[in-house]
Amino acid sequence: MKIFKNVQFYKILVFLFYLLFFLFISLTGNFKIFVKKFYFPYIIIGILILIFILVVETKKLRKFKKIDVYDILSFIVFLFPILLFLIVKPTTLPTYVAIKRGIQTEFSSEDILKSLYEKIEIEGKYKKLTIKQILAFSKTKPEEINNKDVAVEGIIYKGEEKEKFTLIRFLITCCAADATPLGIEVEYKAETGKELKNEEWVKVKGKAKIEEGKIKIYAEEIEKTNPPKDPYLY
Amino acid sequence: MEMIEKVRENFVKKVLRVIGILLLFIIFNLWYSGKLSELYKIFQSPKLQAFTIVLLAILIEGFPFILIGSLISGTIEVLIPEEKFKKLFPKNRFISAILGSFLGFLFPVCSCGEIPVSRRLIKKGIPPSGGISYLLATAIINPITLFSTYLAFSSGKIVFGRFILAFICSVFVGILISPSDKNEILKEYEEEHEHEENIKKFEEIFIHSGNDFLIMGKYLIVGATLASLFSTFIPRDAFLLIAKNKVFSILSMQILSIILSLCSYADAFVASSFTYLPSISKIIFMISGPMMSISLIIVYFAAFKAKFVKKLLISVFLTLFILGIIGSFIIGG
Numbered sequence: 001m002k003i004f005k006n007v008q009f010y011k012i013l014v015f016l017f018y019l020l021f022f023l024f025i026s027l028t029g030n031f032k033i034f035v036k037k038f039y040f041p042y043i044i045i046g047i048l049i050l051i052f053i054l055v056v057e058t059k060k061l062r063k064f065k066k067i068d069v070y071d072i073l074s075f076i077v078f079l080f081p082i083l084l085f086l087i088v089k090p091t092t093l094p095t096y097v098a099i100k101r102g103i104q105t106e107f108s109s110e111d112i113l114k115s116l117y118e119k120i121e122i123e124g125k126y127k128k129l130t131i132k133q134i135l136a137f138s139k140t141k142p143e144e145i146n147n148k149d150v151a152v153e154g155i156i157y158k159g160e161e162k163e164k165f166t167l168i169r170f171l172i173t174c175c176a177a178d179a180t181p182l183g184i185e186v187e188y189k190a191e192t193g194k195e196l197k198n199e200e201w202v203k204v205k206g207k208a209k210i211e212e213g214k215i216k217i218y219a220e221e222i223e224k225t226n227p228p229k230d231p232y233l234y
Numbered sequence: 235m236e237m238i239e240k241v242r243e244n245f246v247k248k249v250l251r252v253i254g255i256l257l258l259f260i261i262f263n264l265w266y267s268g269k270l271s272e273l274y275k276i277f278q279s280p281k282l283q284a285f286t287i288v289l290l291a292i293l294i295e296g297f298p299f300i301l302i303g304s305l306i307s308g309t310i311e312v313l314i315p316e317e318k319f320k321k322l323f324p325k326n327r328f329i330s331a332i333l334g335s336f337l338g339f340l341f342p343v344c345s346c347g348e349i350p351v352s353r354r355l356i357k358k359g360i361p362p363s364g365g366i367s368y369l370l371a372t373a374i375i376n377p378i379t380l381f382s383t384y385l386a387f388s389s390g391k392i393v394f395g396r397f398i399l400a401f402i403c404s405v406f407v408g409i410l411i412s413p414s415d416k417n418e419i420l421k422e423y424e425e426e427h428e429h430e431e432n433i434k435k436f437e438e439i440f441i442h443s444g445n446d447f448l449i450m451g452k453y454l455i456v457g458a459t460l461a462s463l464f465s466t467f468i469p470r471d472a473f474l475l476i477a478k479n480k481v482f483s484i485l486s487m488q489i490l491s492i493i494l495s496l497c498s499y500a501d502a503f504v505a506s507s508f509t510y511l512p513s514i515s516k517i518i519f520m521i522s523g524p525m526m527s528i529s530l531i532i533v534y535f536a537a538f539k540a541k542f543v544k545k546l547l548i549s550v551f552l553t554l555f556i557l558g559i560i561g562s563f564i565i566g567g
Contacts (some may be wrong), residue, residue, distance in 0.1 A: 006481065008380070011444070011448065014451075015444065015447075020293075020295070025294070027439065031294060032293075033287060034287060034290050034291040034294045035291055035294050035295050039294070039295060039298070040296040042302070042391065043298055043302070045298060045302060046297055046298030046301045046302070049301040049302070049304075049305055049440075049443060050301065052443075053440050053443055053444040055440075055448065056437045056440040056441055056444065057441075057444055058339055059437075060441075061479065068243060069243045069246045069247050069250070070243075070246075072250065072462045073246070073250075074448070074452050077452045077455050077456065078451065078455065079454065080459075081289060081290060081293055081455060084286050084289065084290070085286070085290060086276075087277050088277050088282055088283060088286040089277075090283055090287045090290065091283070092287075093284060093287055094280035094283050094285075095280070096280035096281060096283075097280075097284045098286055098384075100466070100467075100468075100469045101469070102285075102469070162432045170375070171500070172296060173382075173498075173503040174497045174499050175291035175292065175497065176287045176288055176291035177288050177291050177292055177295075177465060177494070177496060177497075178462070178494075178496050178497070178501070178503065178504050179504070180504070185378060199280070199513045203338075221408075227519070
């Protein structure tokens with residue numbers, strides 16, 4: 001088949017694959033696994049440019065230029081990330097990354113104040129907070145969080161110690177490459193967390209206490225949950 | 235020459251064939267021994283998940299900017315005549331470098347997008363010093379990056395330090411390494427010489443954009459792969475431990491910024507988390523990354539001649555190191 005020897009055919013495939021990839025992550029909202037919502041308009045602009053390029057390049061298909069080995073190599077390079085996406089089916093950053101980057105148990109940034117005044121929901125007797133909010137409270141307004149009942153979601157990282165784990169959420173500024181792991185120590189009774197495993201998403205309900213300057217949660221209930229629509233904190 | 239090229243091509247063909255056969259053999263062997271599910275376990279391993287997410291994050295962030303940059307570059311190529319462009323830009327290499335470093339306010343593209351634009355600007359005849367300083371400064375000297383730096387540090391001093399050192403470095407390197415002949419910098423693309431007949435200007439813009447995307451894109455993938463390998467497997471603490479000494483702290487932050495390949499809009503937030511480092515090291519970290527991160531270095535080799543890229547990288551690295559040392563004496567670390 002002559003078309004399979006035409007370099008233009010492979011160029012079109014590259015544009016088509018990337019167009020479909022960007023369309024897929026935009027329509028499914030999967031782009032949030034990788035980048036902040038801020039980038040969504042840029043992805044849409046990228047999709048529009050790709051559509052125009054694809055139309056113009058398709059018109060050139062009748063021109064024949066024989067593919068050489070370097071064109072094949074380029075094609076393989078372009079295919080690599082797409083294949084990885086299809087095979088690995090990424091979900092969210094694992095706790096492995098948190099260990100490599102170092103878990104931050106103190107949070108200090110200029111948006112602390114903003115994070116303190118975000119709307120706080122109440123669930124029964126518990127205040128629903130994010131790890132970022134809890135760390136921000138404990139740093140700037142400890143009286144607002146010490147001895148208070150809180151409900152917080154995150155991923156489990158179990159270390160060596162029994163009946164303890166670190167609850168982790170990743171804070172991102174632009175994309176997963178800059179994700180900073182935020183963590184809170186959780187202490188639980190053996191019967192509360194019998195089957196807890198690493199990497200599981202859970203909601204911890206319990207009392208927050210500041211001990212030796214660090215915040216800790218004494219869990220009363222731990223329930224397994226699905227990963228939230230937005231896996232990261234911003 | 236043609237003979238050598240043919241031999242090289244045949245060698246690469248053979249290597250590709252051997253790799254393909256090996257892969258098929260491994261997959262068949264796993265299937266035959268009923269261990270194909272082992273492959274699934276490898277694909278689900280946290281390390282591969284982390285590597286894939288970081289790689290795709292860099293690409294999803296970078297590709298739209300490469301496309302936008304390629305579109306701007308294609309538009310400059312097709313719609314703005316060379317003579318007009320030369321008139322717009324001063325011939326003096328010093329003024330041109332200063333002007334180039336502020337062009338980020340006009341074309342505020344991210345680190346990946348500035349490469350096709352600066353290449354096209356130089357090709358269109360602006361003095362190379364202007365193109366080089368634009369290439370180095372744009373990702374830093376633009377409103378979004380400076381504002382995000384302020385948000386991360388809430389310190390006007392850090393924002394000013396980042397701005398002024400980036401400006402000095404880009405202008406100095408721009409003047410230092412710019413040749414009088416643009417052909418000493420620009421890599422020739424075969425595609426640029428393929429002229430299409432009977433096509434509209436609108437189509438021509440997108441043909442140029444598509445070519446730029448294909449050339450820069452594959453290098454961005456290679457660079458992002460290296461960056462995500464380093465980012466996934468090398469702990470950041472390894473760099474922060476050796477950063478306690480003033481000189482080592484500047485050097486190690488320069489190397490860390492090259493490895494991490496962070497976006498210039500985000501690096502300030504990562505830098506602000508290095509609480510026990512001197513301010514000057516954090517500033518150098520935020521300048522070095524947008525100028526010479528590993529993913530950018532690989533794309534530089536796609537756009538410019540290798541000799542020029544080597545000169546550019548050495549000059550930027552040394553200039554930033556010296557500025558860091560001087561800065562640490564002025565502001566006391």
